[in-house]
Amino acid sequence: MQGHTKPTRRSKVTALHDAARLARSALLERPELCLGGLFKQGRPVALVRALLAAGAKDLHVYSSPGAGYDVDLMIAAEAVEQVFIPGVTLENRLCPNFRSAVESGQVTAHALDALTVVGGLMASAHGVPFQPIDALRGSDVLKHNPLLREIDCPFSGRRIHAVGPIRPRVTFLHAQEADRWGNLRHLSTMVYADQLMARASDMVIASVDRIVPDEVILDDPSRVSVPSHYVDAVVAVPYGAHPTASFPHYAMDEDHIDAYADLGDAARAGDRAGLDAYIARHVTGPTTQEDYINAVGGADYFARLEAEARQE
Amino acid sequence: MSAAISPLEQMVVVLARDLADGELGAAGAAALVPMAAIALARELHAPNLTVGGEMFFNPEPGRLYPSMLDDRALGRCEAAETFIELFGHSHHGLDFFFHSGLQHDAFGNINLHHVGGTLHAPRMRGPGAANLSYCHTSTRFYICPTVHTARNFVEKADFITIPGHLSGPEAKRAAGLTKEGPRFVVTPRAVMDFDPETLRMRLKSVHAGNTAKEVQRHTGFDLGISGDVPQTPPPTEEELTVLRARIDKTGTLRA
Numbered sequence: 001m002q003g004h005t006k007p008t009r010r011s012k013v014t015a016l017h018d019a020a021r022l023a024r025s026a027l028l029e030r031p032e033l034c035l036g037g038l039f040k041q042g043r044p045v046a047l048v049r050a051l052l053a054a055g056a057k058d059l060h061v062y063s064s065p066g067a068g069y070d071v072d073l074m075i076a077a078e079a080v081e082q083v084f085i086p087g088v089t090l091e092n093r094l095c096p097n098f099r100s101a102v103e104s105g106q107v108t109a110h111a112l113d114a115l116t117v118v119g120g121l122m123a124s125a126h127g128v129p130f131q132p133i134d135a136l137r138g139s140d141v142l143k144h145n146p147l148l149r150e151i152d153c154p155f156s157g158r159r160i161h162a163v164g165p166i167r168p169r170v171t172f173l174h175a176q177e178a179d180r181w182g183n184l185r186h187l188s189t190m191v192y193a194d195q196l197m198a199r200a201s202d203m204v205i206a207s208v209d210r211i212v213p214d215e216v217i218l219d220d221p222s223r224v225s226v227p228s229h230y231v232d233a234v235v236a237v238p239y240g241a242h243p244t245a246s247f248p249h250y251a252m253d254e255d256h257i258d259a260y261a262d263l264g265d266a267a268r269a270g271d272r273a274g275l276d277a278y279i280a281r282h283v284t285g286p287t288t289q290e291d292y293i294n295a296v297g298g299a300d301y302f303a304r305l306e307a308e309a310r311q312e
Numbered sequence: 313m314s315a316a317i318s319p320l321e322q323m324v325v326v327l328a329r330d331l332a333d334g335e336l337g338a339a340g341a342a343a344l345v346p347m348a349a350i351a352l353a354r355e356l357h358a359p360n361l362t363v364g365g366e367m368f369f370n371p372e373p374g375r376l377y378p379s380m381l382d383d384r385a386l387g388r389c390e391a392a393e394t395f396i397e398l399f400g401h402s403h404h405g406l407d408f409f410f411h412s413g414l415q416h417d418a419f420g421n422i423n424l425h426h427v428g429g430t431l432h433a434p435r436m437r438g439p440g441a442a443n444l445s446y447c448h449t450s451t452r453f454y455i456c457p458t459v460h461t462a463r464n465f466v467e468k469a470d471f472i473t474i475p476g477h478l479s480g481p482e483a484k485r486a487a488g489l490t491k492e493g494p495r496f497v498v499t500p501r502a503v504m505d506f507d508p509e510t511l512r513m514r515l516k517s518v519h520a521g522n523t524a525k526e527v528q529r530h531t532g533f534d535l536g537i538s539g540d541v542p543q544t545p546p547p548t549e550e551e552l553t554v555l556r557a558r559i560d561k562t563g564t565l566r567a
Binding site for chain 2: 038039040041064065066085086087088089091092094095098099102103105108109111112113114115118119122134135136137138139140141144188189190191192193194195196245247248251252308309311
């Protein structure tokens with residue numbers, strides 16, 4: 001043992017712009033990008049903005065079955081070719097740029113359902129050639145869904161559906177905490193499809209609100225939602241999910257999303273100046289997350305979102 | 313409790329009365345009215361009703377939220393699940409679920425994809441929908457849009473996102489839709505049900521302040537009105553007191 005030096009384990013902590021470059025070059029090989037979270041919760045929006053600033057184009061976007069703001073923003077930045085997400089909505093209103101781009105034929109939005117997306121991710125995560133589905137009937141979505149096939153069940157002989165593996169080239173996740181090796185902890189109530197996506201994807205990049213000491217993970221391993229084995233890079237980004245929520249740290253910023261949607265509606269009506277200014281101010285302008293925080297409204301503004309998350 | 317009963321409060325009360333003790337169900341995407349109905353049923357007559365199937369069990373929101381996919385609403389709940397468990401629930405089905413859309417047609421089919429044009433060249437593209445299974449794996453579902461006009465109640469939907477009764481009993485059988493499907497359509501104006509023979513929508517009752525003639529005028533197809541249409545039983549004193557004092561503390565349903 002004399003003279004032995006223990007080799008160093010590699011930290012997966014990565015700078016935001018390095019993570020974006022890593023993702024962009026992988027997506028040039030195959031454009032399938034998948035986003036964690038759901039609607040206005042736990043979305044990896046800082047990673048999305050960094051990827052847009054790095055100049056991503058022609059993306060095929062997947063997600064848990066419901067998405068809104070981030071996908072609409074990617075479409076507004078002209079980075080998307082195809083959308084494979086069953087529900088695209090801001091919930092209280094429609095996604096303006098998604099609508100415009102699909103209506104004009106600029107973007108193809110496939111008709112899908114939750115089970116096709118979840119089943120495809122399950123097949124990929126489990127390493128099997130397809131996932132059977134036996135709960136889809138009567139919807140016109142079945143006539144158009146490009147990922148489904150009809151098969152005969154080998155046991156009952158009934159006609160059922162099958163979906164092949166969905167294997168994202170890159171998945172972006174947002175969790176509340178990680179250690180430097182990339183073990184993720186979701187402290188939010190729901191974890192959505194994040195654990196499934198982590199196991200289904202070629203490359204996983206996670207943003208977290210903070211990096212915690214190794215002991216925090218080792219003292220409570222059952223609390224780890226995504227083991228580091230599945231994670232390629234972890235990026236510490238304060239308010240990295242904004243304007244979506246990262247509970248219990250900060251609430252969703254509905255005012256910000258509504259103001260963005262108003263600019264999208266104006267662009268629909270022919271005036272794109274406000275939307276372009278929004279993208280310059282929030283996406284392409286800031287060179288650091290600190291710049292972004294200041295562009296949104298600074299520390300006091302975010303303190304309000306933190307207070308809202310803490311209230312009972 | 314003398315403040316006027318709002319149309320949304322009337323909807324909540326109608327839906328709550330139809331949910332039974334011991335059932336399992338979930339609210340769906342537009343959660344405000346369904347979550348209030350579920351909460352009211354649990355307070356009044358269904359203490360063992362389980363909210364589940366949407367990745368959380370038995371949430372206890374401090375007030376009503378427009379979406380349940382919000383940790384401010386879910387901060388207190390008994391358990392959380394993921395999309396893997398939702399895959400299973402979607403196959404096993406629930407006792408009840410709720411839907412609404414851009415268009416609702418005479419057979420209770422719901423369109424959330426496009427109005428006019430085609431799917432890939434739409435005049436107006438809608439949001440789509442995530443869960444297409446609960447409408448036919450669950451025992452029944454309710455249609456409860458918060459507007460009722462001749463534009464969102466149309467004879468035939470441009471696209472069937474959520475199948476209701478398709479074009480009637482034969483089409484429903486052929487498609488393998490073996491459950492009840494949509495039971496009631498509850499809107500701010502009225503309650504509709506479906507003719508058991510044809511499965512076409514018909515007017516069941518009108519809420520206070522509406523007439524059958526007005527409801528027909530705001531509906532894009534024939535509601536089969538013959539004779540007098542009864543009034544929807546208004547909220548009782550107890551229903552209204554519990555709804556306002558314990559569930560909708562911030563008056564969202566009256567806003």
